[in-house]
Structure formats: structure tokens, C-alpha cells
Amino acid sequence: MPTNTTCRSCHSDSLYQFLDLGRVPLADGLVSADDLEKDEPRFPLVVAFCRHCALVQILETVAPETLFSDDYPYYSSFSPYILKHSKANVDELIERRKLGPRSFVVELASNDGYLLKNYVDAGVPVLGIDPAKGPVEAANNAGVHTLHAFFGESLARQLANEGKRADIIHGNNVLAHVADTNGFVSGIATLLKDDGVAVIEAPYVKNLIDNCEFDTIYHEHLCYFSVTSAKALFKAHGLYLNDVKWLPIHGGSLRYYCEKSENVSDNVSNMLESEHAVGLDRSDYYHKFSQRVATLKNSVNTLLADIKAEGKSIAAYGAAAKGATLINYMEIGTDTLDFVVDRNVHKQGRYMPGHHIPIKAPEALIHSAPDYVLMLAWNFADEILAQQQRYLEGGGRFIVPVPEPRVL
Ligand code: JHZ
CATH class of the missing domain: 3.40.50.720 (NAD(P)-binding Rossmann-like Domain)
Structure with missing residues (x-):
């Protein structure tokens, strides 16, 4: 299993390791009764901060085919809160962007179709893309056209060549999951129409650190974004981070709105300033985290x-x-x-x-x-x-x- 020595986003080698959770099994690797006697693979889990672009990340990369295998057990639709949250987001975009039968919406890591179903119901054409077989079958059965595939630059180019460029690209809880971080974002830029918008949600690293949400760290989550680190990543692929919104979901997340022309809102500038003011872009912020996690272990x-x-x-x-x-x-x-x-x-x-x-x-x-x-x-x-x-x-x-x- 490869262990990174350079940043997943900017490739700098100035990584500051601040947490070691030991050797742990895969978090979604639920064991069936027949396999209880078998040896379970364990992998190191070490977290680092990039002093150059401020991205927090784990060093290990478990093969995506292992992580999102055929029996991947996560189905988004089991949470009514997630269903409500996604519907509100879709309704707002349909209204704001005047989407209709001639629009085209793509969701990356569309899981069981929990979000795209809302577009289907509103008559907006969609394409889901997801590597996990079970959720993809569930989505197709629910009438949400979904490809069983990993998304990256080559699939984006193939779709763009077929004339399938998107008005909206959704990516909820997926940017942090991909091993080829840059390939994924450049794929988004390729697939997005010139006046399209990519709407991406990921847990906010500030909430993770401040609220000691260390348990949201596992091998599926390779990166832990801030506005500072996300903006730099998008910028490297010609995407402008024009708006950002904090959401309470998953212990605190950010929804990023990225476009091909620059039109940066005050929300983005204000959050960048406040991240710098509190020190989220400096290694000191992460210094005591390991100690706090150990204290929490003790008290639980x-x-x-x-x-x-x-x-x-x-x-x-x-x-x-x-x-x-x-x-x-x-x-x-x-x-x-x-x-x-x-x-x-x-x-x-x-x-x-x-x-x-x-x-x-x-x-x-x-x-x-x-x-x-x-x-x-x-x-x-x-x-x-x-x-x-x-x-x-x-x-x-x-x-x-x-x-x-x-x-x-
Ligand atoms: P939940 C998953 O993480 C995996 P997990 C993934 N890597 C990711 O990025 C995050 O989500 C966002 C169950 N449940 O969603 C459902 C009930 O039983 O916090 C889930 O198994 N009853 C893709 O697995 C689990 O709890 C309920 O009423 O940490 C919650 O898992 C509800 C609401 C949920 O994510």
C-alpha cells in the first residue's frame, strides 16, 4: 500500500504529521459470519498537514477497488435527514439556475440515487456515476440512470466528447475519497459547461479539529478540506471558488460552488480571512490534537x-x-x-x-x-x-x- 511523502494536492514535501491512529481495519469493511475466523487486513492511519497549501490528509492510500468493493455497505437513502438536505439543495438549484428538460446534471458518487431522484422527478436529465455495485443497482432500479464506474479525467473526457457536458456537477462526500485528487478536479473542469457550476460538499476540517471528531478519519477519507486548501486545489484546474456555505451535516461540512469564471462572493473572502485569523492555515493549529484525542479515549x-x-x-x-x-x-x-x-x-x-x-x-x-x-x-x-x-x-x-x- 503506497504511503505519501508529498501533498496530495500541491505535491509539496512539507508535510507535518500530527496524528497517528495506529493500525486499523477498514472502517466500512464489515465482516460476514463466514469470515470471522479469517485474518482481517489492518492499515496504518497517519494524518498530516501540508505547510504549503494547508491541506490536511492521511498518508496511506488503500486501493479504491478494495475500499469500494462489491459489498460496500453505505446507502445514503437510510437517512431521512440526508434526503431532506439533498432535496433542498436540488430545489434551490433548479430554481436559481432555471433547470429544465434541456439541462444536464451529473452527480459523482451518486450512491443509490438519493439526490438525483429529485431532478428525475422534476424532469431534468441526469447521469449518476458511482463505483459501488449495490448502490448503483439500487439507483438504476429507482429510475436514476447511473454508470458503474470511478470518475476521473478520462471518463470526463469520454463524456465531454460524446457531447455530455454538465450544467451542474454534484459531488457530495467524494472529493475527500479519491486517490487522484488532481485528476478528479481536472475531470470536473473538463465535464462542466463553460457556464456550469460544480457543487461540492465535504466535511470541514475546522469542525473536525475543534470538536475532536477524530473518528471521521479513516482510509476512505484521504483529505480534510478547509476553504484555504480547497480554493488552491480548484484554482490549479481553472475553477474559481465563487461561493461557500457552512452546513451542519456530518459534524460540520462546507458546500463549495465552483465555476469557470471568477465572481467571488464575500462568503469566500470572509471565510479565508477567518481561517487565517484563527490559524487553520498553520501547523500550530493541529499541534495539540493528538493529545486531545488521547484524552478523549481515556474519558470514554x-x-x-x-x-x-x-x-x-x-x-x-x-x-x-x-x-x-x-x-x-x-x-x-x-x-x-x-x-x-x-x-x-x-x-x-x-x-x-x-x-x-x-x-x-x-x-x-x-x-x-x-x-x-x-x-x-x-x-x-x-x-x-x-x-x-x-x-x-x-x-x-x-x-x-x-x-x-x-x-x-
Ligand atoms: P453515517 C459514511 O460515513 C461513509 P459513516 C462515507 N465514507 C462518508 O463519507 C460519510 O458517510 C459522509 C445508520 N443510521 O452516515 C446509517 C441508522 O441506523 O454517519 C449508517 O449506517 N438510523 C461515504 O458511515 C449510520 O447510521 C438512523 O436513523 O460514518 C450512519 O453513518 C440514521 C440517521 C442512520 O456515516
């Missing part, structure tokens, strides 16, 4: 050990990728957690990577009535608490682990 483990010492039982909610990072880094195993629940039927019946905690349907919280539930999918805490009224009314308690453990 102490809380769980105290609960177990009282003879109480604990389960977890969300077989999320971030949950795998958290339990593996914090070494929380089956002696502490009885099971994990998740609504995603593709995850149920499998086991969390590393510690092999069984994954069940959420109804298990009612049947088994654990005293406490560790909220691994803390980014959906409100949504999950609202669904779990019955468990709560029965006396159950939730524990939210980040930014510091809280019992609700």
Missing part, C-alpha cells in the same frame, strides 16, 4: 468501565464508518458492547471490523433493553433520539462520545 473508556462496574449493559447505535474508527482506536470490544444496531439492512447480520461486534436491527434496543447505548452515529443524534422514544421511555440512556462523553 473510563465512563464505559464505570457503567460496566455497576453491572449495567451497553449496546451501540450506528454501524457507521466513524464508529469503526472510534471503537478500534479506543479498543472497545465485545466485553463492553453487546451489539450495535443500524437501520441499514445491508449492515445487519454482519460484524463491526476489528472487534467483531454483531450488528442488529434497531428493534434489538427494545427486545434486549440495554441500559446504555453508545451513539456511534452522533452526527444523526437528533434524528435517532426522536426515533428511539420508546427505548428512552423504558429508561434507556444514550452516551454521545464526542466532543466529550455526555450521558443524555
Whole structure:
């Protein structure tokens, strides 16, 4: 597995390593019952800051074919919040850009068609592109035309040559996932019409650091963007970062609006200034993070050990990728957690990577009535608490682990 010594974006060799999460299994590598005895591959997970372009990134690159294999278990449609969030974004773009039957919208990493479905319903032609077979099948079955492929410069050129250039290109939670960061952005520039807009969402590194969201670091996430680092990357491929919007999703994300002509909004200038003012573009900002993550590990483990010492039982909610990072880094195993629940039927019946905690349907919280539930999918805490009224009314308690453990 290749380990980078230069920046994924600007190729500078001035990388400052500030966090080492050890050797961990793949976060979405859920284990099936037949494979429990097999050796699970583990990979180092080291995070660095580029002193030249300010991009935070991991050093390891696991082959994309391994990460997004045929049994990739992530399906966007399992979250009503994501569905609502995507619909609002699409409705706004249809209105603002006057999109109709002659427009063309492409989504990169379109998953099960959760976002493009809104364009299809509005009569706007679409193309989804995604490398994960199961979600692609689900999208095509739902009437969202989707290619089973990795996106990059060569696919972009092929589509552009076929006359399929896009008015809108969506890329939600994908820019950080691609190994060829520059090839991906240059592909966007190739595929975008001259007056088109690329609308790209990615978690915001400032929220990651400030709120100790270390569990959102795993091998699928190669980069952790700020406005400063994203702007430099887009600029290198002739795309202007003209607008940016902060969103609460996934613990804090940014939505970037990139175009081929320059028309930079105050939002962009203000955020660049504030990133510089707080020091997000300097290595000092990341200096104490490792220590804070170690402290968090200690406090979560102490809380769980105290609960177990009282003879109480604990389960977890969300077989999320971030949950795998958290339990593996914090070494929380089956002696502490009885099971994990998740609504995603593709995850149920499998086991969390590393510690092999069984994954069940959420109804298990009612049947088994654990005293406490560790909220691994803390980014959906409100949504999950609202669904779990019955468990709560029965006396159950939730524990939210980040930014510091809280019992609700
Ligand atoms: P969730 C994924 O990360 C993977 P994960 C990926 N790498 C990425 O970039 C981010 O998303 C954005 C379940 N759930 O979405 C669904 C319920 O069971 O935070 C998921 O399995 N009930 C592409 O995996 C998990 O929780 C519910 O009510 O860390 C949440 O995982 C809800 C709302 C979710 O992302």
C-alpha cells in the first residue's frame, strides 16, 4: 500500500504529521459470519498537514477497488435527514439556475440515487456515476440512470466528447475519497459547461479539529478540506471558488460552488480571512490534537468501565464508518458492547471490523433493553433520539462520545 511523502494536492514535501491512529481495519469493511475466523487486513492511519497549501490528509492510500468493493455497505437513502438536505439543495438549484428538460446534471458518487431522484422527478436529465455495485443497482432500479464506474479525467473526457457536458456537477462526500485528487478536479473542469457550476460538499476540517471528531478519519477519507486548501486545489484546474456555505451535516461540512469564471462572493473572502485569523492555515493549529484525542479515549473508556462496574449493559447505535474508527482506536470490544444496531439492512447480520461486534436491527434496543447505548452515529443524534422514544421511555440512556462523553 503506497504511503505519501508529498501533498496530495500541491505535491509539496512539507508535510507535518500530527496524528497517528495506529493500525486499523477498514472502517466500512464489515465482516460476514463466514469470515470471522479469517485474518482481517489492518492499515496504518497517519494524518498530516501540508505547510504549503494547508491541506490536511492521511498518508496511506488503500486501493479504491478494495475500499469500494462489491459489498460496500453505505446507502445514503437510510437517512431521512440526508434526503431532506439533498432535496433542498436540488430545489434551490433548479430554481436559481432555471433547470429544465434541456439541462444536464451529473452527480459523482451518486450512491443509490438519493439526490438525483429529485431532478428525475422534476424532469431534468441526469447521469449518476458511482463505483459501488449495490448502490448503483439500487439507483438504476429507482429510475436514476447511473454508470458503474470511478470518475476521473478520462471518463470526463469520454463524456465531454460524446457531447455530455454538465450544467451542474454534484459531488457530495467524494472529493475527500479519491486517490487522484488532481485528476478528479481536472475531470470536473473538463465535464462542466463553460457556464456550469460544480457543487461540492465535504466535511470541514475546522469542525473536525475543534470538536475532536477524530473518528471521521479513516482510509476512505484521504483529505480534510478547509476553504484555504480547497480554493488552491480548484484554482490549479481553472475553477474559481465563487461561493461557500457552512452546513451542519456530518459534524460540520462546507458546500463549495465552483465555476469557470471568477465572481467571488464575500462568503469566500470572509471565510479565508477567518481561517487565517484563527490559524487553520498553520501547523500550530493541529499541534495539540493528538493529545486531545488521547484524552478523549481515556474519558470514554473510563465512563464505559464505570457503567460496566455497576453491572449495567451497553449496546451501540450506528454501524457507521466513524464508529469503526472510534471503537478500534479506543479498543472497545465485545466485553463492553453487546451489539450495535443500524437501520441499514445491508449492515445487519454482519460484524463491526476489528472487534467483531454483531450488528442488529434497531428493534434489538427494545427486545434486549440495554441500559446504555453508545451513539456511534452522533452526527444523526437528533434524528435517532426522536426515533428511539420508546427505548428512552423504558429508561434507556444514550452516551454521545464526542466532543466529550455526555450521558443524555
Ligand atoms: P453515517 C459514511 O460515513 C461513509 P459513516 C462515507 N465514507 C462518508 O463519507 C460519510 O458517510 C459522509 C445508520 N443510521 O452516515 C446509517 C441508522 O441506523 O454517519 C449508517 O449506517 N438510523 C461515504 O458511515 C449510520 O447510521 C438512523 O436513523 O460514518 C450512519 O453513518 C440514521 C440517521 C442512520 O456515516
